[in-house]
Amino acid sequence: MFKIVEARSVGFKIKQFVIEAPRIARKQQPGQFIILRLHENGERIPLTIKCSDPEAGTVTIVVQSIGKTTTLLNCLETGDYILDIVGPLGHPSEIANFGTVAILAGSVGTAMALPTAHALKEAGNHVVFIEGARNTEMVVFEQEVRDASSETYIMTDDGSYGEKGLVTKKLNDLLADGRKIDFVLAVGPVPMMRAVSQVTAPLGIKTMVSLNSIMVDGTGMCGGCRVLVGDKSKFACVDGPEFDASTVNFEVLMQRNAMYRDKECESLKRFEENKEKELAQVRAQFANEETHNA
Amino acid sequence: MPEKNTLSNKERMKIARTHMPEQDAELRSHNFEEVNQGITELDARVEASRCIGCGKPGCVLQCPVGVKIREVVDLIYAGDYLAAAAKMREDNALPAITGRVCPQENQCEGGCIVGKKGEPIAIGNLERFIADYERNSGQLGLPQNDAPSGKAVAIVGSGPAGLSAAGDLIQKGHRVRVFEALHELGGVLVYGIPEFRLPKTIVKGEVDNLRKMGVEFETNVIVGKSVTIDELMRDEHYDAVFVATGAGLPKFLGVAGEHLNGVYSANEFLTRVNLMRAYKFPDADQPVYDCRDRNVIVVGGGNTAMDAVRTARRLGAKTATLVYRRSAEEMPARAEEVKHARQEGVEFRMLTNPEEFLGDEKGWLTGARCVRMELGEPDASGRRSPVEIKGSDFILPADLVIIGVGTTANPLVQSTTPDLKTTSRNYILADPETTRTSKRGVFAGGDIVTGGATVILAMGAGRKAAAAIHDYLTTGEWETAPKETAAKS
Numbered sequence: 001m002f003k004i005v006e007a008r009s010v011g012f013k014i015k016q017f018v019i020e021a022p023r024i025a026r027k028q029q030p031g032q033f034i035i036l037r038l039h040e041n042g043e044r045i046p047l048t049i050k051c052s053d054p055e056a057g058t059v060t061i062v063v064q065s066i067g068k069t070t071t072l073l074n075c076l077e078t079g080d081y082i083l084d085i086v087g088p089l090g091h092p093s094e095i096a097n098f099g100t101v102a103i104l105a106g107s108v109g110t111a112m113a114l115p116t117a118h119a120l121k122e123a124g125n126h127v128v129f130i131e132g133a134r135n136t137e138m139v140v141f142e143q144e145v146r147d148a149s150s151e152t153y154i155m156t157d158d159g160s161y162g163e164k165g166l167v168t169k170k171l172n173d174l175l176a177d178g179r180k181i182d183f184v185l186a187v188g189p190v191p192m193m194r195a196v197s198q199v200t201a202p203l204g205i206k207t208m209v210s211l212n213s214i215m216v217d218g219t220g221m222c223g224g225c226r227v228l229v230g231d232k233s234k235f236a237c238v239d240g241p242e243f244d245a246s247t248v249n250f251e252v253l254m255q256r257n258a259m260y261r262d263k264e265c266e267s268l269k270r271f272e273e274n275k276e277k278e279l280a281q282v283r284a285q286f287a288n289e290e291t292h293n294a
Numbered sequence: 295m296p297e298k299n300t301l302s303n304k305e306r307m308k309i310a311r312t313h314m315p316e317q318d319a320e321l322r323s324h325n326f327e328e329v330n331q332g333i334t335e336l337d338a339r340v341e342a343s344r345c346i347g348c349g350k351p352g353c354v355l356q357c358p359v360g361v362k363i364r365e366v367v368d369l370i371y372a373g374d375y376l377a378a379a380a381k382m383r384e385d386n387a388l389p390a391i392t393g394r395v396c397p398q399e400n401q402c403e404g405g406c407i408v409g410k411k412g413e414p415i416a417i418g419n420l421e422r423f424i425a426d427y428e429r430n431s432g433q434l435g436l437p438q439n440d441a442p443s444g445k446a447v448a449i450v451g452s453g454p455a456g457l458s459a460a461g462d463l464i465q466k467g468h469r470v471r472v473f474e475a476l477h478e479l480g481g482v483l484v485y486g487i488p489e490f491r492l493p494k495t496i497v498k499g500e501v502d503n504l505r506k507m508g509v510e511f512e513t514n515v516i517v518g519k520s521v522t523i524d525e526l527m528r529d530e531h532y533d534a535v536f537v538a539t540g541a542g543l544p545k546f547l548g549v550a551g552e553h554l555n556g557v558y559s560a561n562e563f564l565t566r567v568n569l570m571r572a573y574k575f576p577d578a579d580q581p582v583y584d585c586r587d588r589n590v591i592v593v594g595g596g597n598t599a600m601d602a603v604r605t606a607r608r609l610g611a612k613t614a615t616l617v618y619r620r621s622a623e624e625m626p627a628r629a630e631e632v633k634h635a636r637q638e639g640v641e642f643r644m645l646t647n648p649e650e651f652l653g654d655e656k657g658w659l660t661g662a663r664c665v666r667m668e669l670g671e672p673d674a675s676g677r678r679s680p681v682e683i684k685g686s687d688f689i690l691p692a693d694l695v696i697i698g699v700g701t702t703a704n705p706l707v708q709s710t711t712p713d714l715k716t717t718s719r720n721y722i723l724a725d726p727e728t729t730r731t732s733k734r735g736v737f738a739g740g741d742i743v744t745g746g747a748t749v750i751l752a753m754g755a756g757r758k759a760a761a762a763i764h765d766y767l768t769t770g771e772w773e774t775a776p777k778e779t780a781a782k783s
Binding site: 024027037041042068069083085088089216217220224226228238256259263264266270 | 475513546548571657704
């Protein structure tokens, strides 16, 4: 079990957790993720690592309530426990001095892009960070983004904060202004990553995307996260999660990500109806544990 | 019954082999309860009385871990089941498991002299009986550990090879810690083998026994990611490491349509259902494809394919069809599993191979285009190789296809341990006798060395590793250059 040392809301249905996980904290590098499970009948889901503190032995994750597990997780508070966390998973981001780098991140994807942005800036790149969100309530980590980048733009779908429009609008504007961009990283919803790729591929700008396919074990054992990259089948968990956008088949990724949609809705609905009871059950498993240990 | 068997050999040979009571086939094809119900005490003693006590017991010789079966059978005959279980445990750390999943027909029972003329002694059933008897009695015959050696061994992977090595090493007085990547202990025993063949409580019981003997376990550690072999040895002060990570990576067929929704690897399907308990959805959160009233095809002829097709049947599949490119004779699955699958209404389409998976416009599977095969010349495995019959294509409708054609090595340990030599297929090179690898202090065994095999062979490798590790920790001697062993493709 892994103790939550700090839980706080950072945006609409978005929460940040600092969790005691010393092994992961020692090894984590930008671009990697974890898989967690909340209770005995819980599912395993992959989540972004925002940062870690090897000294304190903690990792920080950022979670948006979408399905049952993320919604349940976001009900947990400081002092609660997470049953299982494993990681760090996947290959770290490629860090090199590319020149000018554009990082495009959608909402909670910002958390995953942050450590990579930091590392790229430290490697001598001029980092242009374009954060997109639906509205002002979903803009997260603005100050941290500014700290990690050389140039920052915030875009909202409804124009309630920053500029109105999608992240690709800003990217197109910059390119239209004649800005030379040598490398792009896009982290966010699949349609957003595909849109970025459609902008950069014709221009031959090397673009990496961090894929969020459905996973179970995260160690290459099940193949559920397989994606078509070029003509080859790759496992997002062990071969990725970052791939060259120009080679990714986004249609297949979207299809596969929709595979359990009905069941995910059923699960979430059931949870919403029994929220307090399930939350109490999650907490009870650790109450027993603590008494047992004492 | 007297303590010593007074029957003549002729009389013993006349006694019929006892049969394992099974859950009704129709009933069990709708539930996940164990198929085999276990034999009674009386049956066990009658079965033991069939043993003629031959001079050179073939059963022992053909057991990959060398269980002293004859002595065990004698103790069962005498009615001392706890002593029988303790005797068993001297060589086999997991008797309740092997009694259920070993391919006895090729091993102990295959070597039984009584079986030459009639049916062999039901050694698997006896093994299961004494292990269950011991567990239910609550009086565990755990062996005594030697005095602490001051040495520590890290075991990577809690599958059959790792658990078996842990059981032997703890007895030698070493500190033993087992690292497991998943959240549950047991490896393939919990993610692969279904509840109806090996209940999880049995695996948990055997793991708890090892814990009682002093073995430490740490879940959620992916060696190669969370920590490397070098860090375990340097920072966490392990004197030796046994790599028993198994052959966990699923093979796909590499045909068109494998990305359609509804195409699974057997590993994924079984992991969702077994480890994650998706059969209880929505009481369990992890979903799996809803098989109810659907047509399910499973590709392959081994135990994993058999487990997958029988699982699909239990999840309510309208048709559950096993498609195998060779003939029934070449199927590597345990005879009992094939029998059970047939009883449960699984259809077998032998000499058939899928060439392409077909889907609708939304990316969901609709069927498999298959070809018929015929048997040609023997191949490298000694089995007659399947050859496609030109123009024999036909379409098999399918809503779900599960691919169970084998697995390959997981590369995580090898790729982060630079001085660990591997084969061209990325299996770890290890001496078949000593399990020593190219790296001092590091041993490897089980599927990660041999390629996908059986639970008992992995346990055999675990025992060899334990002996070799103990030898190394005692003498400090290390011979280099492991012999090349060819892993199965």
